[in-house]
Amino acid sequence: MDENARYEQFLRDRITELREQRNISEHRLSLELGKSGSYIRSITSGLTLPSVRELFNIIAYFEISPAEFFTGLEDKTSLRVALTEKLRELSDEDLEKVSTFIGWIKK
Secondary structure (H helix, E strand, O other): OOHHHHHHHHHHHHHHHHHHHOOOOHHHHHHHOOOOOOHHHHHHOOOOOOOHHHHHHHHHHOOOOHHHHOOOOOOOOOHHHHHHHHHHOOOHHHHHHHHHHHHHHHO
Protein backbone atom coordinates (compact mmCIF):
# COMPACT_ATOMS: atom_id res chain seq x y z
CA MET A 1 0.00 0.00 0.00
CA ASP A 2 1.47 3.38 -0.95
CA GLU A 3 1.74 6.19 1.61
CA ASN A 4 -1.29 8.16 0.38
CA ALA A 5 -3.49 5.08 0.51
CA ARG A 6 -2.21 4.31 4.01
CA TYR A 7 -3.03 7.86 5.17
CA GLU A 8 -6.50 7.70 3.64
CA GLN A 9 -7.19 4.36 5.32
CA PHE A 10 -5.93 5.72 8.64
CA LEU A 11 -8.27 8.72 8.32
CA ARG A 12 -11.28 6.51 7.62
CA ASP A 13 -10.42 4.10 10.43
CA ARG A 14 -9.73 6.88 12.93
CA ILE A 15 -13.06 8.60 12.29
CA THR A 16 -14.80 5.25 12.74
CA GLU A 17 -12.85 4.54 15.94
CA LEU A 18 -13.69 7.91 17.48
CA ARG A 19 -17.31 7.68 16.38
CA GLU A 20 -17.69 4.23 17.92
CA GLN A 21 -16.08 5.41 21.17
CA ARG A 22 -18.85 8.01 21.40
CA ASN A 23 -21.46 5.43 20.39
CA ILE A 24 -22.76 7.68 17.63
CA SER A 25 -24.00 6.57 14.22
CA GLU A 26 -22.50 7.78 10.97
CA HIS A 27 -25.85 9.38 10.13
CA ARG A 28 -26.07 11.29 13.41
CA LEU A 29 -22.45 12.46 13.21
CA SER A 30 -23.06 13.70 9.68
CA LEU A 31 -26.09 15.69 10.78
CA GLU A 32 -24.32 17.11 13.85
CA LEU A 33 -21.56 18.34 11.53
CA GLY A 34 -24.21 20.13 9.48
CA LYS A 35 -23.89 17.76 6.53
CA SER A 36 -26.20 15.36 4.74
CA GLY A 37 -26.95 12.12 6.54
CA SER A 38 -24.59 10.11 4.35
CA TYR A 39 -21.55 12.42 4.63
CA ILE A 40 -19.53 10.37 7.13
CA ARG A 41 -20.47 7.11 5.39
CA SER A 42 -19.04 8.48 2.14
CA ILE A 43 -15.76 9.15 3.94
CA THR A 44 -15.49 5.87 5.84
CA SER A 45 -16.41 3.85 2.75
CA GLY A 46 -13.62 5.48 0.76
CA LEU A 47 -15.92 7.23 -1.66
CA THR A 48 -14.62 10.68 -0.73
CA LEU A 49 -12.25 12.51 1.61
CA PRO A 50 -13.10 15.53 3.75
CA SER A 51 -11.58 18.90 2.92
CA VAL A 52 -8.99 20.15 5.38
CA ARG A 53 -11.59 22.51 6.88
CA GLU A 54 -14.08 19.67 7.29
CA LEU A 55 -11.42 17.39 8.76
CA PHE A 56 -10.71 20.08 11.38
CA ASN A 57 -14.47 20.29 12.05
CA ILE A 58 -14.55 16.52 12.59
CA ILE A 59 -11.53 16.70 14.91
CA ALA A 60 -13.10 19.59 16.86
CA TYR A 61 -16.35 17.63 17.17
CA PHE A 62 -14.45 14.91 19.03
CA GLU A 63 -12.81 17.58 21.23
CA ILE A 64 -9.27 16.49 20.46
CA SER A 65 -6.29 18.18 18.86
CA PRO A 66 -5.07 17.38 15.36
CA ALA A 67 -1.99 15.79 16.98
CA GLU A 68 -4.25 13.51 19.03
CA PHE A 69 -6.28 12.63 15.96
CA PHE A 70 -3.18 11.50 14.09
CA THR A 71 -1.69 9.59 17.03
CA GLY A 72 -0.98 6.09 15.84
CA LEU A 73 -0.26 7.02 12.25
CA GLU A 74 3.42 6.31 12.76
CA ASP A 75 4.78 2.82 13.19
CA LYS A 76 3.69 1.87 16.71
CA THR A 77 6.94 0.00 17.24
CA SER A 78 9.13 3.05 16.68
CA LEU A 79 11.07 4.38 19.64
CA ARG A 80 9.76 7.89 19.00
CA VAL A 81 6.14 6.74 19.34
CA ALA A 82 6.90 4.72 22.47
CA LEU A 83 8.63 7.68 24.10
CA THR A 84 5.83 10.04 23.14
CA GLU A 85 3.31 7.77 24.84
CA LYS A 86 5.44 7.65 27.99
CA LEU A 87 5.81 11.44 27.99
CA ARG A 88 2.02 11.86 27.89
CA GLU A 89 1.79 10.05 31.23
CA LEU A 90 4.25 12.35 33.05
CA SER A 91 3.35 15.23 35.34
CA ASP A 92 4.40 18.78 34.43
CA GLU A 93 7.12 18.57 37.08
CA ASP A 94 8.55 15.40 35.53
CA LEU A 95 8.30 16.91 32.03
CA GLU A 96 10.45 19.81 33.22
CA LYS A 97 13.07 17.31 34.40
CA VAL A 98 13.01 15.55 31.03
CA SER A 99 13.35 18.90 29.27
CA THR A 100 16.38 19.75 31.41
CA PHE A 101 17.92 16.36 30.65
CA ILE A 102 17.37 16.78 26.91
CA GLY A 103 18.95 20.24 27.10
CA TRP A 104 21.94 18.69 28.86
CA ILE A 105 22.27 15.98 26.18
CA LYS A 106 22.18 18.49 23.32
CA LYS A 107 25.11 20.50 24.73
